Amino acid sequence: MINIENLCKTFGHNKAVDGLSFTVERGEVLGFLGPNGAGKSTTMRMITGFLPPSAGRVSIGNYDVAKSPLQAKRLMGYLPENAACYSDMSVHGFLSFVAEMRGLSGDAKRRSVQRVAELCFLGSVLQQQIDTLSKGYKHRTCLAQALIHDPEVLVMDEPTDGLDPNQKHELRSLIREMGRTKAVIFSTHILEEVDAACSRAIIIDRGRIVANGTPAELKNMSEFAGAVTLVAQGADAHKLAALAPAGRVEPLGGGGMRVYPRDRGASAVLVKAIMQLVAHEGWKIEALRTEEGHLDEVFRSITLPDTAKSASAVRDTQAVA
Amino acid sequence: MNSSIANVRNIAKRELGSYFTSPVAYVFLVIFLLLTGFFAFTIGNFFERGEASLASFFVWHPWLYLVLVPAIGMRVWSEERRSGTMELLLTLPVNPWEAILAKFLASWAFLALALALTFPIVITVNLLGDPDNGQILAGYVGSLLLAGAYLAITCMTSAMSRNQVVAFILSVVLCLFLILAGFNPVTDLLTRWASPALVDAVAAFSVVTHYDNFQKGVIDARDLLYFASLLGFALFATSVIIRNHRSA
CATH class of the missing domain: 3.40.50.300 (P-loop containing nucleotide triphosphate hydrolases)
Incomplete structure (x- = not known):
């Protein structure tokens, strides 16, 4: 229409x-x-x-x-x-x-x-x-x-x-x-x-x-999308990072960890692997969730004028001029 | 075509209604009637003249309208621009010229009402003497056209600014120029150094020159054409200003 x-x-x-x-x-x-x-x-x-x-x-x-x-x-x-x-x-x-x-x-x-x-x-x-x-x-x-x-x-x-x-x-x-x-x-x-x-x-x-x-x-498009947040007693960042589907591990306050999947689509596989590791190590889970990704974070990341962006904007205006 | 007429009618109806929902209409009518009466009877020496005519009434209109007409017309477009309703109005299915015409006609109708309410003076002069009512009618036609000319100019200045005071001052200055170009003290001043042809040409631009003919009881096609072209020009300029404002 x-x-x-x-x-x-x-x-x-x-x-x-x-x-x-x-x-x-x-x-x-x-x-x-x-x-x-x-x-x-x-x-x-x-x-x-x-x-x-x-x-x-x-x-x-x-x-x-x-x-x-x-x-x-x-x-x-x-x-x-x-x-x-x-x-x-x-x-x-x-x-x-x-x-x-x-x-x-x-x-x-x-x-x-x-x-x-x-x-x-x-x-x-x-x-x-x-x-x-x-x-x-x-x-x-x-x-x-x-x-x-x-x-x-x-x-x-x-x-x-x-x-x-x-x-x-x-x-x-x-x-x-x-x-x-x-x-x-x-x-x-x-x-x-x-x-x-x-x-x-x-x-x-x-x-x-x-x-x-x-x-x-x-x-x-958010970098959080598909990341798994785990809060568990005794959790060890190195062991989590060693998992095959896991990428970067980011420690959060209060014993929490945020594990990013190696491939963006592989969130479900990552959750399964983390569950198995937790059961194997006997960590006590307080929370486990898959992040959805935040729109405001996506919004900020693509509309905030960072230095790289302003440089490219300068190039654009020069090209136009 | 039918929808154009309906649009003009609807907008004009709304516009006219908005005068009466605020105190503007009543204040204006009272002031207008008081001032026309004051000028005609006291300053114009209506009784002392001892003639059965409304000359002392009509002679002040170019000066009276100079202040009162811009006061009525200044809000016509400024207010729409300031409050943002212009966006609403022009995104309705209307042509801009329909809106311009409708707003002008509504304000003109209001001024016509104010003028019509001076009817007691016509009755008075008819009771006291035996005036030429044809001449009085011509005088009213001239006065209405004069008000229309000032109003069209005010519509134009009103479209220029979102500030009503600016619109008011601009239109007073423009209308003053239209008076002075044919005002005797000014034309006398001009004759000292300019050729008579030039003086006549300048005076021909003046509303006073054309207005005076109506007061003599003459409705001349040239005077009608003068007012019609002044109205047409000012309203056309309004449409250009509004279009430029939107595309700027």
Whole structure:
């Protein structure tokens, strides 16, 4: 449904988005991750047709956003960053306005306002003026606006920003639910959301895609992925390291050891070997677990500007210049 | 085409509604009516003139609007930019020109309402004497067009900045220029060293020159064309500014 080819955006000399290409199909929830200033919002604004791209193209369904913006915009619901709403209107007035702009009228309008008000738990504040609402309600009002025409494509810029933990949880379930029938893309810098709501995630940094995969695949990029952590009395690092499937052994505090497998896929074999060794040596096990890999660690390792990276960035800019 | 009309109508309705949900509309209407009355009766010597016309009422409008119209129009785009709702508005299925036109029309309709509420002065002058009501009507048409011209310029400056004060000052300066180009003390100053043709050319750019014709009771196609082209230009400039702002 969303098709992005070689999308670029330059502000002056600054390349905010630099050659992004990806697609989002119906039934997919794509999480769009990246540090602040990585180009997430700029990309979202180009997808929704608010900013014209410097190069490349975006199409929604069969419509090119640059060539037939109205048709493309009709298919889309958009929750902008900071969830801007007309603050001098009542929630009901605002939703009715958006419904009318989406071509709904009469009974259809009334029903869709009611539907999104229920979906976003706005029933109790419908007649209240928007600038008297708390941040969470404002946010949900703006989300309701994006859903009013039951769009096939949903674009959300930091949808859970400013919500309390309960609201975040509700919203993630809602996103997951909607992802079954729609193409959904949302940006965030909260990594737990990727696990909670996404079927796929893209990490961008300085306008480029640095990782693209399912949450599980991304976690596997972690150096912890597949490592076995053992806490046992009497455990001996040398004996563990001598095991055939074991690679490096890292001592943790409190008598714990983290054993990394020699081959990445060989985690199950390693666990078996460690169990046999523990039984043979008679160590007393307190804990034994296989590490899943941490998204935040993957995120840090690929987006932190280390010296090697900045050197290559310098080379890149020189090549461009 | 139908959807364009519906879009313009919906946005204009929302815009007009937003004047009345805040105190802006009421404050403006009261101040406007007080000031027009004050200028017409006290400074304009409405009674002492002893003529059955609204000349003393209309003559102040270019100056009165100079402050009041930018005050109404300054928020039109600045507010959208500042609060981020511009992103919301322009990602709805609308053409930017529909939004520009709708916002302009809504504010213009509001100014027309304010002007219409001065009707007691028409009744007064009709009770006291026997005025030329055709001339009064032409005067109102001219006044409405004048307000529209200032408003279109304010829409343009409002699109330039997210700061309403900047928009206000810019539009006052531009409108002041449009007055002064045809203001007698200024044209007299110009005649001392410039050729009469140049003075006439400069004066032709002035709103006052064209506005005065309406006050004489003349609705001339050239004056209508002047206001129409001023409106058209300012609104077109607004659309260029908004497009550039998005692509910059």
